[in-house]
Amino acid sequence: MDPRKNPYSPGAGQNPPEFAGREQIVEQADIAFDRIAAGRYAKDFMLLGLRGVGKTVLLNHLHRMAQDKAFETIRFEAPEGGLLARNIVPELRVVLRRLNYLSAAEHRLERAATALRNFASIFKIGYEGFEFGASAEPLADSGDMERDLPELLIAVAEAASARGRCIGIFIDEVQYLTTEELSALIVACHEASQRSLPIIFVGAGLPQIAALAGNAKSYAERLFDYPEVGPLEDAAARRALAEPARAEGVAFEGEALDTILSITECYPYYLQVWGKYVWDNAAQSPITRSDVDRSNDEIIYHLDTNFFRTRFDRLTPLQQQYLRAMAELGPGPHKTGDIAAALQCESSRVGAVRERLTRLGMVWSLRHGETAFTVPLFDDFMKRAIPVLEPYVPRRRQK
Ligand SMILES: Nc1ncnc2c1ncn2[C@@H]1O[C@H](COP(=O)(O)OP(=O)(O)OP(=O)(O)O)[C@@H](O)[C@H]1O
Ligand SMILES: [Mg+2]
Structure with a gap:
């Protein structure tokens, strides 16, 4: 058939021609946005799913929905290793400029501008040419991310509220935030919801975020809805x-x-x-x-x-070998002990390899003690890539 008319769209974050099967999550978010806009409480969202299931496409869809509802939004992808401050400052600056444009500057906007300026300065983010006047109020300037980010986001949300606007924060690849950044974000969401501020957070990333968030702050479980984005x-x-x-x-x-x-x-x-x-x-x-x-x-x-x-190609030989051992056992999920047995070693010896592969999004575990590939068909590929499984040899003995 004519390739010029080919409608399909394989590729990261590519909008599918038919956005199928996410109606329930979309409806849930639609209700949450309307509740926030009406000054009511709504939970924040963390869209969880493995690689290639459509998290980015869904996050973008929800982002456009919020924009259509006249939310002021920021959206970015967390880079590996964090740097939340570097991403969030320019985005919030645009939001404040837009809020400023909506009517003459007043006290709340001034405070938010002060908070942003202080935050940028303390985390060494350039903010030359910042248009707003800023007071000497000590806001978001302690250097402690867990204090400063909530102060900043609350100041911005208050400024938006004073303008009758809502804020939507959309962050993709949340698992790449550092523990400190994730904690700060959770505290910010928590405080904003306690104050009934018109701000909603929608994050997306790998399933381990639920555990990471829970470890960072035990109340995270109650703060977020964790819709599962799967096949x-x-x-x-x-x-x-x-x-x-x-x-x-x-x-x-x-x-x-x-x-x-x-x-x-x-x-x-x-x-x-x-x-x-x-x-x-x-x-x-x-x-x-x-x-x-x-x-x-x-x-x-x-x-x-x-x-x-x-x-x-991004993996070390040992990580590749671990995946090859999994492939030997079939599509999975597999008992972690069985994988070690296939490598002819004890589980504890390869625990660190497994953990790193989980962080890279190559494997995951639905249940404790089980390990599975994150995408179908990877087991067959591993057998083609490494035809013969070699037993595990501790590094110091490797030539
Ligand atoms: N609801 C859907 N219906 C049909 N196709 C979809 C749907 N969601 C996503 N896709 C397709 O799946 C592919 C992957 O989507 P996307 O990049 O959003 O996944 P992801 O979960 O963000 O992946 P990664 O974790 O690698 O970032 C794209 O080609 C996209 O067009
Ligand atoms: Mg994605």
């Missing part, structure tokens, strides 16, 4: 494939859809990848099962050389 349900996955084609006057045979759903396990990124290749390879409508069968090798080759390989 799509069967009907939604069918829609994600069939609707974009239908809009171009192209149909899928039921068997073709069944096959794609079964291979991809309804994993959103793969749905887009299969959609794209199968479309390009099909000669005419309807797309058949044999079009899918003919495309599979090419798709796997594409995933091997791009998606899987880029992840694999």
Whole structure:
């Protein structure tokens, strides 16, 4: 079929042609935004899911919704290793400029500007050319992130409230924040909600955030809703494939859809990848099962050389070996002890490797003592990448 008309969109953060299966979370957020706008309490959100399930796309969707409801918003992706201050200062500066534009400056805006200026200065973030006058009030300037960030965000929320506006804070890849930054953010959300300020936080990231947040502040559990962003349900996955084609006057045979759903396990990124290749390879409508069968090798080759390989190449030999041992046992999840046994060593010896792989988003554990790959089909790739599993050899004895 004509590649110029190919509707599918495999790629990080790429808006899918049919945004399927997230209706419940969208509805939940819609209600929360309206409640905040009406001066009522609503929980903050942390969208949790593995790599490639559609967290960024969903976060962007919720961000646009908040903008449509006239929220003043900031949105950024936390870089690895934190640096929250560097990201948040320029974003909040834009918000304050917009609030300032809404009407003449007054006391609350002045305070927020002071807080931002002090915060930027103490965390060594450039703020040259800052337009607002700022008083000498000691605000958000202790150098302790856990005190300063809440003070800053509360000052900004109060300024917004004085203008009759709401603030939405959208942060992707929250797991990359440092423990201190995450704590500061949780304290800020907590204090803002206690004061009924018109501010809502929506974060997204890997599932371990729930534990990280809970460890940082035990009350985080009650502060956030943690909607799970996972593979799509069967009907939604069918829609994600069939609707974009239908809009171009192209149909899928039921068997073709069944096959794609079964291979991809309804994993959103793969749905887009299969959609794209199968479309390009099909000669005419309807797309058949044999079009899918003919495309599979090419798709796997594409995933091997791009998606899987880029992840694999970032790992140390020991981390690769750990994943290879998991692959030996099948798609998983696997008992952590069984993986160690496949490596012919004790669990405690490879605990640190497993922990690092979890932080990198390569493995995760739904239940204690279990380890699973974060994306389907990775086990097969590992067997292709490392055909033979070698036993674990402690580093000092490695040549
Ligand atoms: N609801 C959906 N319906 C159909 N396709 C989707 C949906 N959500 C996401 N996708 C597709 O899945 C792919 C991955 O989406 P996205 O980048 O948002 O995932 P992610 O969870 O943020 O991944 P990562 O953890 O790697 O950042 C994209 O190609 C996107 O078009
Ligand atoms: Mg993402």
